[in-house]
Each structure stands twice: as C-alpha cells, then as structure tokens.
C-alpha cells in the first residue's frame with residue numbers, strides 16, 4: 001500500500017506553503033501557459049533567457065499541493081542554469097515520473113552537481129500515486145514548451 | 153410504518169465488504185455512480201448463465217426469453233417513472249449523455265431552425281450543455297442560460313423574459329454539484345405557457361426520490377441506470393409518445409429498420425427505431441432488478457431517509473469543520489438532495505480526496521462536468537461527497553474525521 005507520507009513529504013509541503021519564485025516578470029522574454037483540463041490546474045511561466053542562460057523564472061497559477069510544490073522546486077532547480085543543463089534536469093525529472101508497464105519506476109540517478117537534486121528526489125514518491133503524476137509534470141512540460149518557444 | 157433500513161441495503165451491496173487502506177470502505181460517491189445490490193448483479197449473471205441470446209429476431213426459446221427480459225425492462229422502468237405507455241415512450245441508450253445527444257441530434261436537428269432558442273440553466277451537467285452548443289455551431293440556434301443565485305438556487309425572476317422565443321427548456325431535476333432540487337413541475341408549466349417543450353435531466357434524482365413524468369407534465373426525461381443501483385452502459389430516454397413517433401432515427405443500422413432495399417430504407421416504428429445494433433440486454437436485466445429493488449425499498453422511504461441524513465450531514469460539517477470547510481450548495485436541507493461539494497480553505501480538492509482515501513473515504517475531486525457552474529462561483533474544483541440509500545451516519549463521522557486530518561496536514 002502506498003503511504004501518504006511518500007506523497008506529502010515535509011519538503012513538498014514546505015514548497016506548497018511557501019512557493020519560491022512566485023509572481024510575474026514584467027521584463028520576461030517569454031510567457032507560457034499550461035493547463036491540466038482534468039483538474040483545472042493552471043500555470044503561467046515567465047522566463048528571462050539571455051545568452052543561452054535561464055537568468056530568471058517566475059510562476060503564477062493555482063493547483064494542488066503536488067503541482068504547486070513541483071513547480072516551485074522546478075523553479076529553484078533551473079534558475080540561473082545554462083539551457084542545456086535545464087533541459088537535462090527536465091529530462092531527468094520526466095524519467096523519474098515515468099511508470100513502466102510493470103508499474104515500477106526508475107530511481108533518480110544521483111547527480112551531485114544539481115543543486116536542488118535532494119529536493120527534486122522528494123517528488124519520486126508521486127509515481128506510487130499514478131493519478132497524481134500529471135500534477136507533478138504539468139510545470140515541467142510547460143517549461144519544456146517555454147524553452148522551445150524561447151529558442152525557436 | 154417504515155421498514156426501510158439502510159443497514160439492510162448495505163448488507164445487500166457486496167462492495168461494502170471492501171477494505172481500503174485497512175479501513176472499511178466509506179463510499180460517498182453515489183452522485184458519480186451508485187453501488188449495485190446483489191439482486192442486480194445476480195440478475196445479470198442469471199441472464200448470461202441461462203438466457204443469453206440476441207433479442208427480437210429469434211424464434212428459439214432462449215431468444216424469446218432474452219426479448220422478454222429486455223422488453224420487460226422497458227415496461228418496468230417505464231412504470232417506475234409513471235410513463236403511461238412505456239412500449240411507445242422508452243428508448244434505451246448508453247447513458248444520460250447519449251440520451252441528451254439523441255434529443256439534440258434527432259428532435260433538435262429536425263425541429264430547430266436558425267435563431268430558435270434552447271434554454272438551459274447554469275447548473276447543468278455538460279451532457280445537457282455541449283449537445284446544444286454543437287447544434288448552435290451547426291445550425292445557428294441560440295443557447296440561453298437561467299442564472300443561479302448566490303444561495304445556489306435558480307434565479308427565476310426573469311424566467312418569462314428568458315423563455316421568449318424558446319423551443320425547448322432543458323434543465324436538471326437536481327444538481328450533481330450543489331444538491332439543489334429544482335421545482336420541476338413549475339418549470340415545465342412555465343415552458344409550456346411559452347409554447348416551449350420541456351426536457352428534464354433526472355440522472356441525479358431518479359434513484360433518490362419518486363419520479364412521475366405525468367405529474368411533472370414533462371415532454372422528455374433522461375437518466376442513467378448506473379445512478380439508480382443499476383449497471384453501467386444503459387441509459388434511458390423517455391419521450392411523450394407523439395413526440396417520439398415524429399422523431400427521425402439518429403443511429404442507423406440493424407434493428408432500427410422496417411425495411412431496407414438497394415435504394416433506401418424505412419425506419420421501424422416506436423422506440424426500436426432509435427436502438428440500432430445489438431442493445432445492452434444483460435444491463436436491461438440488471439436495470440429491471442434495480443427497479444424492483446428500489447421499489448421494494450420504497451422511493452418515499454429512501455427520499456425521507458436521505459433527507460434526514462442530509463440534514464445531519466449539513467449539521468456535522470458545520471459543527472465539525474465549518475470554520476474551514478464551505479459547502480457549495482444550499483445550507484439547509486429544504487429542496488436539496490445528499491450532494492455536498494466541499495471547498496476546504498487552503499487545501500486543494502485533489503489533496504482533500506487523497507487524504508480522505510487514506511481513511512477509505514471515496515469522494516470525487518474536480519469540476520464534476522459542470523464548468524459553467526464552477527466558474528459562476530469562482531472555483532476550479534471541489535471535493536464532492538454524496539449519499540445513497542446505503543449511507544449511514546458513521547460514514548459522515550469518518551468523513552469529518554478525515555477532513556480534520558486533511559486540514560491538519562496542510563496546516
């Protein structure tokens with residue numbers, strides 16, 4: 001049986017209660033919206049991308065604790081990084097959130113160079129609650145889309 | 153003297169033996185789908201074990217039995233809703249949604265002209281909104297909405313003005329989000345006074361209170377077997393016989409024809425005209441058993457009992473978690489069914505439902521297929537708890553206990 005503590009880790013509740021990088025960016029170089037039509041979650045990602053670096057990121061929107069915490073943790077993990085590193089974090093996160101046909105998931109590979117790796121790993125428990133995976137991935141899919149638009 | 157006992161219904165309903173997260177299941181999602189009692193399951197088993205054959209075209213014994221079962225279900229469900237002549241008025245569909253699509257695609261497409269108005273309400277399920285918008289896009293009809301007041305009841309002050317030019321007033325007997333029960337006979341009379349026909353969405357009401365299409369004076373009524381202790385996969389469309397007779401077929405194929413030649417076809421008469429292909433026969437057997445079971449309980453008794461439990465639920469929610477939980481629906485149990493859409497301060501409905509699941513409590517988070525209504529109240533989602541004839545006070549106690557846990561976890 002999946003335990004509720006696997007889902008609602010303290011660090012997740014902390015990001016939910018005090019989300020990082022909330023708000024709008026007036027001087028944003030891109031603005032991208034994400035929706036989860038099933039639960040009504042909405043998200044807007046503002047980015048400042050300059051010289052191949054994601055200089056700043058801010059988010060607005062509403063959703064459940066998992067979607068809010070995931071977007072907050074994501075913003076901390078990618079802010080100030082080079083775009084190829086950002087893409088790498090996105091890929092690693094999506095792999096962590098992928099359920100194989102037999103219902104198992106890959107554990108995230110340790111990568112000490114990722115500043116917030118420990119925090120992101122806290123979201124690994126979400127895969128035990130398959131219906132919540134889309135809550136956790138909304139922000140990441142939206143960020144991937146925002147990067148595509150920013151670099152198109 | 154009442155002999156209705158919800159504990160008896162619970163004993164009859166196998167799902168209640170389930171244990172979820174080490175706790176007995178607390179099923180509070182009957183507005184989504186009700187749990188079938190054993191007689192319904194057994195009727196379907198019995199059908200497949202002893203009678204299964206395709207209906208209508210057979211000569212052999214079991215084919216006749218299957219036909220009797222299927223047509224018997226049509227008759228019994230008709231009588232259950234007070235239909236004067238079920239054989240000419242009841243069409244079996246897949247669900248309420250398909251019933252409304254049949255209404256829009258057949259009656260609507262044949263009757264409505266550009267500029268004609270269909271009036272619905274702001275508290276409708278998408279099943280009674282989207283088919284009309286589809287006709288709006290294709291044929292330029294107008295779709296108009298009766299607003300909902302802040303006290304979660306229909307605002308009827310402008311009804312006469314709204315009904316001007318209306319060909320059909322299509323509304324729900326009971327909201328699947330608010331629990332609000334609408335004054336069906338009064339609304340039908342208002343429609344008729346303006347020369348409009350009236351369609352009633354009985355999906356939420358039919359398993360919880362007596363239904364009499366004659367007393368309503370309605371023209372069309374739609375509902376689903378799975379919300380009245382019956383199986384999924386079977387919906388009911390009732391129409392006044394004269395209206396049904398004039399409606400063109402909607403789906404074409406076998407079973408719905410009187411004749412087919414190489415230069416065309418002639419549709420069958422009566423409801424079978426709308427039942428193309430092999431119908432859900434086992435489900436009809438299940439519906440028949442559900443009707444018999446509900447009749448045995450007595451819909452008056454069920455309604456009275458669920459009313460008392462609704463009063464109690466509103467009290468328990470107010471006294472137990474009232475400072476943090478808002479019920480999006482009428483605050484008193486008058487003209488209100490056992491549906492409680494909860495808005496928990498600081499806790500998203502998904503998280504509410506997730507924590508409740510840990511207590512074995514089944515509630516539904518989301519917009520409940522009523523987005524215009526959710527938008528009206530500035531909500532993206534609620535966590536909805538709803539009652540059935542098997543619900544007990546103890547379910548409500550666990551609900552409140554679990555809500556307190558959710559509030560505590562999210563601080």
Ligand SMILES: Cc1ncc(COP(=O)(O)O)c(C=O)c1O
Nearest residue numbers: 247248249277279328355356376
């Ligand atoms: C009021 C109302 N109308 C229509 C429906 C649609 O029913 P179904 O999903 O069986 O088509 C529902 C159920 O969700 C409902 O509550």
